[in-house]
Amino acid sequence: MARRGRACVVVLGDLGRSPRMQYHALSLARQMSFQVDIVAYGGSVPHEALLKHPSIKIHTMVQPKFLQILPRIFYPITLLLKAIIQFTMLLWYLCVKIPAPDVFLVQNPPSVPTLVSVKWASSLRRAAFVVDWHNFGYTLLALSLGRNNLLVSLYRWFEKRYGKMATGSLCVTKAMQHELDQNWGVRARVLYDQPPEFFRVASLEEKHSLFCRLKKDLCHPVGVHDIISGELEKQNPHETLFTAKIDDSIFLKPNRPALVVSSTSWTPDENFSILLEAAVMYDRRVAARLKGNDDSVEISEEQQHIYPKLLFVITGKGAEKEKYEEKMRRLNLKHVAFRTMWLAAEDYPLLLGSADLGVCLHTSSSGLDLPMKVVDMFGCGLPVCSVSYSCIHELVKDGKNGLLFSSSSELADQLLMLLKGFPERCDALMALKEGAMETGSSGRWASEWEDNAKPLFAEVVSQITD
Structure with missing residues (x-):
């Protein structure tokens, strides 16, 4: 099968609140020259670099809102209905809406129905299937239901079964790598989170501009009138809580x-x-x-x-x-x-x-x-x-x-x-x-991804294109 030069990143959540998956998409586009389709829910606005990249296209799914208003007593039924609806929607997007990719990359958790949907789609479209393990889904579910709940046990079974079916796996710590290897039968490469280039110390000009923009947010206290409210009331237009501008000079206030x-x-x-x-x-x-x-x-x-x-x-x-x-x-x-x-x-x-x-x-x-x-x-x-x-x-x-x-x-x-x-x-x-x-x-996302993720993607893609 010929290489397609495409990847699909799957996030069953708010893409704007999933920075690691945004960075994956940018790296697949920049460092492997892939055309990248992202299938995710909307909500928060993703980073501008993602929105402006010509090789990245975002496909936004719609949340089933009626499930959010069902009473707590129907929680198990709500979970089942939600999983069925999400499974159907994911299959439609992954098998019909987007062009066939060389590789699917999916964030875990959530595990159900994401891992099942992506596994089925990868088989139908003859693509590789990579799981990026951020955590374990069953442990998150256990926070609300308890470790001994039957649904938690069932969730763990699905997570382990379909996680083992992946063509390749990444994870976020050596401790998780050891757990996956010893108790799950999953061989994963550690890809540590590293900050991308836009996380850095802000300049004085950037600080002053930011605090000017945030003045309205800082003026409205969570509680009653407080020390910050009083400080803000005394300020002139060229002053913030932390900085002041005199002529063209910006400085940090000593009593900030x-x-x-x-x-x-x-x-x-x-x-x-x-x-x-x-x-x-x-x-x-x-x-x-x-x-x-x-x-x-x-x-x-x-x-x-x-x-x-x-x-x-x-x-x-x-x-x-x-x-x-x-x-x-x-x-x-x-x-x-x-x-x-x-x-x-x-x-x-x-x-x-x-x-x-x-x-x-x-x-x-x-x-x-x-x-x-x-x-x-x-x-x-x-x-x-x-x-x-x-x-x-x-x-x-x-x-x-x-x-x-x-x-x-x-x-x-x-x-x-x-x-x-x-x-x-x-x-x-x-x-x-x-x-x-x-x-x-000591490390940035691009170099960490180049050393640890790129070889894995190259390997799994070669397996399905040979």
Whole structure:
């Protein structure tokens, strides 16, 4: 069979919230000169580089909305109906709507019905079938149903059976590679997430422009009037919370708050209560250290700047967002403020490149995957405080490019230690920033993909074209 020079990337989810699959599509087009069809759901806007590439075409499926309004009691029936509808829709797109490819690349999870649909389509169209293992689908389902649920066991059986049928496999960690090899009979190559070239430290001009664009988002607090609202009310048009412009000169304000960024899908495997509790502890400990036990003691200007005000900006969309926003509204904080927002794909790297510290609360349902958000932060030279779990050490080197914590109290201690003397005299934070810069510059997506994914795609394509 002659080579077609085509690939199909399958994402049974919001493509704009699947950065790794967007990077795969760009690499297949750029580094293998393939024509790439992407079959995915709509929602968030993908990165501009994807939308503008002449060799990439996005085919947007429509979500079956009526299933979202069924009562919780019908959850098992809803799952079955959803799987049947998605299976039929995927087969239609993969076997009829798009030209026949040399290779299908599918994101897992979700596993059902994705793996089944892509396996059938690859057989019918005589194409290779590659699975990119981000996590295990059955462990995500177990978060809501419990590990011993019959549906979870059935899901795992499908995931394992059809995962083994793939022509080739990629995965995100060595720990997952070992699990797939030993217990699933799947030989996978590790393709670590690496930041693409647009994740980098932002320039002063880019920071000022970004914060000017975000002024409206920062003006609207999650809760009542807070410290950030008060600061914004005093500003002139050429000033932001963090920067100021005089004539043609832009500079960082010496009394600016520390900007701490966290991104999330607002799912059960990220417990944001830890961050809220740590924020409360930071707020109380700073107040206590500034005033001591005697509220009548006047605080000097120098003492007020020992510990900075904190602005937590939390980006992302997800089911639990409103629940945590309601918790934020109930907090009565004097030194800390929260903002939640969703950024354009082009602005998110700029926010990371402008921040002072990142926080990651991802724990992984399987304990075998790594948070891509931390990879992006390192690409921008941003040090990270991350929840500790089994394989996070493959990414976060404790004390070098970030710190690991296991409780809200530990996180509060780390915030106090790292931000003391901010912005000029915070040596511990600067040391971690150097480590994050080193990690971020040690590898980029294009080179990682060239070394580990391209040989696999070349191999599986040659198998079906010989």
